[in-house]
Amino acid sequence: MSTLITEQPIAVAPRPWTDHALLHPWLLRGLSLALVLAAWEYAGRVPISPAFPTFADTAAAWLAMLQDGSLLRALWITLQPLAIGLLISGLLGVAIGVAMGLNRLTEWFGAPIFIVLQSAPLAALIPLLTFAYGIGLTSKVLTVCIMAMPVIVLNAFNAVRHTPGSLLEMGKSFLGSKRQLILAIVLPAASPVIFAGLRLGAAAGFIGAILAELLITPTGIGDIITYSQSIADYPAMYAAIATVILFSVLFIELLEWLEIRLFRPDQRVPR
Amino acid sequence: MQIGRFRVPMMASLLIWALLWEIVGRLGLTILLPPLSAIAGRMAEIVPTPTFLAAAWITLQAFLAGNLIAIALGVPLGVLMGRSVIADRMLLPWVNLFLSAPLTALVPVIMILFGYGQTTIILTVVMFALWIIVLDARAGVRNIAPSLIEMARVYGATPLQAFLKIHLLAALPEILAGIRLGAIRAVKGVIIGQLLVSIVGFGRLFELYSSNFLMEHFWALILVLFAVAFALAEGLGYLERRVEYYAAARH
Amino acid sequence: MTPASHASQAAPAAPPPRPIVQVERIGKVYPGGVEALSDLSLDFPEGQLTTLLGPSGCGKTTLLKIIAGLIEPTRGQVLVDGQPVSGPGPERAFVFQDFALLPWASVLRNVAFGLELRGLAKGEREAIAEQQIQEVGLKGFEQHFPHQLSGGMRQRVGLARALAVDAKVLLMDEPFSAVDEQTRRKFQEDLLALVAHQKKTFLFVTHSIEEAVYVSDRIVLLSRRPSQVTRIIEPAVPRGGDPDAIRRHASYLDTVETIWRGLKHYVD
Numbered sequence: 001m002s003t004l005i006t007e008q009p010i011a012v013a014p015r016p017w018t019d020h021a022l023l024h025p026w027l028l029r030g031l032s033l034a035l036v037l038a039a040w041e042y043a044g045r046v047p048i049s050p051a052f053p054t055f056a057d058t059a060a061a062w063l064a065m066l067q068d069g070s071l072l073r074a075l076w077i078t079l080q081p082l083a084i085g086l087l088i089s090g091l092l093g094v095a096i097g098v099a100m101g102l103n104r105l106t107e108w109f110g111a112p113i114f115i116v117l118q119s120a121p122l123a124a125l126i127p128l129l130t131f132a133y134g135i136g137l138t139s140k141v142l143t144v145c146i147m148a149m150p151v152i153v154l155n156a157f158n159a160v161r162h163t164p165g166s167l168l169e170m171g172k173s174f175l176g177s178k179r180q181l182i183l184a185i186v187l188p189a190a191s192p193v194i195f196a197g198l199r200l201g202a203a204a205g206f207i208g209a210i211l212a213e214l215l216i217t218p219t220g221i222g223d224i225i226t227y228s229q230s231i232a233d234y235p236a237m238y239a240a241i242a243t244v245i246l247f248s249v250l251f252i253e254l255l256e257w258l259e260i261r262l263f264r265p266d267q268r269v270p271r
Numbered sequence: 272m273q274i275g276r277f278r279v280p281m282m283a284s285l286l287i288w289a290l291l292w293e294i295v296g297r298l299g300l301t302i303l304l305p306p307l308s309a310i311a312g313r314m315a316e317i318v319p320t321p322t323f324l325a326a327a328w329i330t331l332q333a334f335l336a337g338n339l340i341a342i343a344l345g346v347p348l349g350v351l352m353g354r355s356v357i358a359d360r361m362l363l364p365w366v367n368l369f370l371s372a373p374l375t376a377l378v379p380v381i382m383i384l385f386g387y388g389q390t391t392i393i394l395t396v397v398m399f400a401l402w403i404i405v406l407d408a409r410a411g412v413r414n415i416a417p418s419l420i421e422m423a424r425v426y427g428a429t430p431l432q433a434f435l436k437i438h439l440l441a442a443l444p445e446i447l448a449g450i451r452l453g454a455i456r457a458v459k460g461v462i463i464g465q466l467l468v469s470i471v472g473f474g475r476l477f478e479l480y481s482s483n484f485l486m487e488h489f490w491a492l493i494l495v496l497f498a499v500a501f502a503l504a505e506g507l508g509y510l511e512r513r514v515e516y517y518a519a520a521r522h
Numbered sequence: 523m524t525p526a527s528h529a530s531q532a533a534p535a536a537p538p539p540r541p542i543v544q545v546e547r548i549g550k551v552y553p554g555g556v557e558a559l560s561d562l563s564l565d566f567p568e569g570q571l572t573t574l575l576g577p578s579g580c581g582k583t584t585l586l587k588i589i590a591g592l593i594e595p596t597r598g599q600v601l602v603d604g605q606p607v608s609g610p611g612p613e614r615a616f617v618f619q620d621f622a623l624l625p626w627a628s629v630l631r632n633v634a635f636g637l638e639l640r641g642l643a644k645g646e647r648e649a650i651a652e653q654q655i656q657e658v659g660l661k662g663f664e665q666h667f668p669h670q671l672s673g674g675m676r677q678r679v680g681l682a683r684a685l686a687v688d689a690k691v692l693l694m695d696e697p698f699s700a701v702d703e704q705t706r707r708k709f710q711e712d713l714l715a716l717v718a719h720q721k722k723t724f725l726f727v728t729h730s731i732e733e734a735v736y737v738s739d740r741i742v743l744l745s746r747r748p749s750q751v752t753r754i755i756e757p758a759v760p761r762g763g764d765p766d767a768i769r770r771h772a773s774y775l776d777t778v779e780t781i782w783r784g785l786k787h788y789v790d
Contacts, residue, residue, distance in 0.1 A: 025360050032361035051383040109284045116285070119455050119504035120497040121462035124473075127481035128489060132303050169592050170622035173610045174636035174687060184639065188626050206373035207463075214375065215466060225379050234383070241380060245372045252371045 053235040061235035062243065070224070071243060078220030078244065081137055082209040085144025089205070090198055093149045097156025097194070102182065111157060118150040123211055130216050140212040140219075147208030148201035155197025159190035195259040199252055206248040305487045314491040323476070330472040333389055334461045337396020341453055345401050346446055349408025350438060359409070370402040374460075378467050392464035392471060399460030400453035407449025411442030444514055451507040458500045541565035542603060542723050543589060543691060549597035549748075550584055558584040560748030561598070566691075571717045571724035573734040576744030577785065582727045583619075583695055585749070589725065590616050590693050602691065612640075615689035619696040621676045623668040629655065630664040632679050636687040647686075654682040659712075674705030691723045698733065710736050711765040718761070731785070735759065735777045736768060743784060753784060 037055050044054030053061075065071035096114075100107045126143055133139040163186045171181045213222020221244045228236035289307055296306030317323050352359040352366075378395055385391045419441055423433045439446075465474030473492065480489040543566035550559040558581035566572050574582040587593040589600050591610040600607040602614065610616075615636065623632050630651055631638070637647035655664055658678040668676055677697055684692055698706045714737060717724055728734050734741050735757050743753040757777040759768055768774055 028357060028360035029364055032364065035361075036365070049384050108279065108281060109287070112282050112285050113288060116497060116501050119458070119500045121459045121500055123459065123463045123466055124477065124493050124496055126466065127477050128303065128493075131481055131484070132301075164622075166618055166620050166622040167624065169587075170616070170618060171639065173590055173592055173614070173616040174639050174683075175610055175612060176639040180639050184635075185624070188624070203371040203373070207375050210373045210375045211463060211466075214379065221376075225376070229379060229383060237383075238380065241376045244376050245368075248373050249368055249371060 051232075051234050053238055057235040058238045058242065061233070062239035065224070065236060065239060071240070074220045074224050074240070075243065075247065076220070078209055078213060078222065081140035081212065082144055082205055084137075085141045085208070086148060086202055086205045088141070089145045089148040089152055089201060093152030093201065094156045094194055094198070097153040097197070098160050098187075098190075100153070100157045101160025101190070102186070107157070107161075110153075114150050114153045114157070117146075118154055122146045122150075123208075126211065126215050135217040139216050140209065143212040143216070144205045144208040147211075148205035151204055152197045152201035155200065156190070156194045159193030159197070160186055163189045192259065195255070195262075199255045199259065202255060203248070203252055206244075206251075210244060302484075302486060305490065310487050310490045310494065313487040314495060317488060317491055318495065326472045326476050329389065330461055330465065333392040333396055333464070333472070334457055337393045337461065338400055338450075338454055338457050340393070341397045341400035341404055341457070342450055344397075345404030345449070345453070346408045349405040349410075349446075349449070350412050350434075350442070352405065352409040353412025353442070354438075362405075363409075366402050366405050369398070370406060374398050375463055375467075378464060382468065387468050387470060389471060391468055392461060395464030395467075396457045396460045399463075400457040403456060404446075404449040404453040407445045407452065408442060411445025411449075412438055414445065415441045444511070447511045447514060451504070451511055454507055455500070455504050458503065462496065539567040539569055542568040543725065544601040545585070545589065545598070546601065547598040548585070548588060548595045548600065550581070550588065550593070551596045557748040559588075559595075560750060562750055563598075564742060564751055566723060566725055567740070568690075568723050569721060570739040571713075571726055571737055572740045572742060573726045573728060573738040574742050574744060575728060575731065575734045575781070575785075576749065577746055578729055580744050580746050581749035582729075582744055585744075586693050586695050586725060586727050590614055592616070612687065613689050614691045614693060615684035615687050617677070617680050617684050617692065617694040617697045619699055621668070621673075621680045621700070623676055623679055625668055628665050628667060629660060629671070629679050632668065633682045633686055636683055640687070650686050651682070654686045655679075657685060658682045672705070673701045674709060677701055677709070685720075689722070691725065694724065694726045696727050696729065699728070699730075706733075713737050714761060714765065731778050731781050732769075735774055735781065741781070743781065755781065 040055040044052055044057065047054075062071070096110060100110045125146055126139075129139045129142050129146075133142065167185050167189060168181060171185045176184065210222060213219055214226065218226040221240050224240040225237055228234070228240065292304070293307045296304050296309070348362070352362055374395075377398065378391070381391045381394050381398075385394060415438065419437060420433070423437045428436065462473065465472050466477060468474055469478050473496070476492055477489070479485075480492065545562060545564040545566075548559055548562045549557070551557045562585065574585060576582050584593060588595045589602075589607065591600075591607050591614070602611065624635065627635070630648060633655055634642075634647040634651035637650060642650075652664065655661060658681055660675060660678050660682065663671065663675065668679065671679070677700070680697070698709050701709065710733060713724075717737075717739075726734075726737065736759075738757060741755045741757065742751055743755065744750070745752045755777065757773065759771055759774045759777070761768070
């Protein structure tokens with residue numbers, strides 16, 4: 001055996017950073033945020049473009065808009081079509097998806113439509129919606145709906161269709177009725193994926209809501225973006241954009257948190 | 272679906288929908304929905320026109336350029352994040368942020384910085400496609416069985432060899448999945464970009480048709496776009512399934 | 523029926539137990555033409571633990587699921603207590619290879635789930651469940667979730683769930699195969715105690731010869747697909763003493779050896 005021993009031992013993968021205090025996750029995240037903001041500030045000071053404000057100017061514009069209430073008013077207006085649209089597409093979408101998952105005929109009839117729509121650039125329908133329903137709330141609500149619906153439907157559908165086979169067998173072997181199997185096994189097993197669909201639908205709905213405000217008529221946040229762009233008040237424009245992006249990300253985080261609280265008690269208990 | 276012993280293909284129900292569309296269109300309930308046959312006729316008429324072909328060409332260019340840039344940036348970034356804890360911790364929050372953020376809100380910024388033209392549309396495509404590519408490449412690298420990497424080390428692979436022959440290939444199923452999802456997002460991105468810029472490619476045609484109430488033209492364009500998008504998604508899905516044995520063999 | 527080859531002890535004078543499960547000329551062809559079972563007939567005596575043992579993919583799980591009423595046979599029928607099986611029934615309970623626990627439900631709710639489906643009131647079914655949880659040695663874990671338990675503990679939950687519905691026949695599909703070796707041994711000992719004092723009939727599927735010989739009153743050896751009964755063995759292993767002594771007992775070792783010689787030629 002001794003002949004096989006090489007002079008240089010095979011090095012063990014060096015992993016010094018994993019528990020290095022200085023490289024704690026939150027420290028790295030904070031550092032990353034600081035670097036990006038510093039880069040933003042620097043690029044604004046150069047400036048890389050007359051239309052690129054510094055971070056400090058943007059933050060100041062944000063505070064000013066927050067103080068005079070215009071930002072919150074605009075956000076409130078933007079949220080109306082979004083909330084209505086998400087409510088409609090959530091209720092309707094989950095219902096359609098679950099129906100398609102439970103019934104073969106419904107699946108045959110409905111699934112192809114939503115599979116096509118999921119890959120389709122549905123934003124192209126917005127001019128048509130404007131033409132049909134004018135420039136008011138209805139068009140914006142429908143824009144949110146068409147953007148959010150396909151992913152909600154398909155998630156609900158797939159979740160129901162892919163209920164673990166052994167759980168269904170177990171339910172059958174303990175004499176569960178069809179109704180009991182759906183209520184006690186299929187829906188609880190599907191709920192995390194259904195809810196994930198709602199989360200993705202909400203993200204798509206935000207895209208739709210902003211797009212509607214930029215394309216149909218400028219209202220809410222879209223109005224601040226368009227107006228401040230037209231008078232070259234770039235800090236206000238950037239602040240409005242940052243606000244709506246942060247808001248949507250926080251909203252989606254909230255949904256994720258809710259998902260764990262509501263549907264997965266097994267993930268809530270400390271391990 | 273089964274009828275007796277005969278299996279009715281899934282997509283056959285689309286024919287029924289088309290028939291319903293035709294009936295509703297013939298009834299003339301709304302000018303919004305012309306009969307499908309009229310739309311098909313219009314499609315045959317406008318698709319060969321130079322205007323349409325030029326719009327399709329410039330759209331395709333933006334789509335391809337955007338995707339290529341997103342892949343060229345996204346895959347190495349994802350592999351880096353999968354390999355390095357520091358890079359991962361610093362970049363992941365941003366990737367997650369942009370993955371779910373309403374990116375449409377950033378298009379106006381791109382417009383004022385890069386003008387109302389093709390560059391803006393390409394950058395919109397990049398922005399839509401990039402993040403999912405990064406995330407999937409990262410997942411692919413993180414999913415590589417540690418024994419495979421140890422095997423490479425035991426047999427004396429250099430870091431470059433390990434990267435090319437192990438990491439990239441072992442993560443291929445996830446990388447391809449990311450590219451496919453990125454391409455689907457990119458289709459949406461290119462159309463959103465064109466709608467917002469509205470003077471380039473299909474964006475200009477949409478503007479033209481809808482402001483002149485040319486519903487048949489409008490629908491013809493929509494159906495062409497939806498069909499192309501669907502064919503693209505399915506085609507990429509097919510390619511991806513061809514390397515799926517790979518992922519199955521690995522776990 | 524093939525005579526029991528290794529029943530070295532003289533059969534006692536007591537009348538043979540009546541067959542509670544009768545499998546009559548069962549055949550199963552899966553869609554696509556795979557023939558899992560071909561014309562298989564077999565009786566399972568009441569109050570005993572009978573093991574179906576055979577090479578991987580020989581159709582033993584298929585047979586067990588046909589008896590459970592979860593899979594429809596292509597030909598033949600299964601009688602339980604003289605009644606033909608047309609689906610799952612209250613006199614049979616199934617223990618699953620992958621446990622089949624509801625990941626979103628506590629141990630208590632999982633154990634009570636069979637009773638919940640039967641419409642028992644919450645208080646009533648939870649009282650029964652708590653008793654069975656104690657029976658399988660999981661007291662104190664009622665409010666835990668499956669992911670917080672080890673594989674062995676999860677299968678104890680699956681077992682308690684099957685015991686809670688108080689079925690006459692327990693069908694166990696490789697229940698210990700996803701459990702580590704030490705836990706497995708403990709499990710086998712507990713199963714022997716359970717068989718001794720539960721007065722139930724156990725149908726057990728395994729691919730482990732040692733496990734089969736250790737726990738079974740009767741072992742049915744199945745051939746490769748399409749499966750048929752090649753032999754029935756009644757291991758004459760003394761029960762009731764030190765559980766570890768069984769594994770050292772000559773007849774235990776002999777039976778294992780005999781079965782291995784019988785099955786060897788199936789291994790490629």
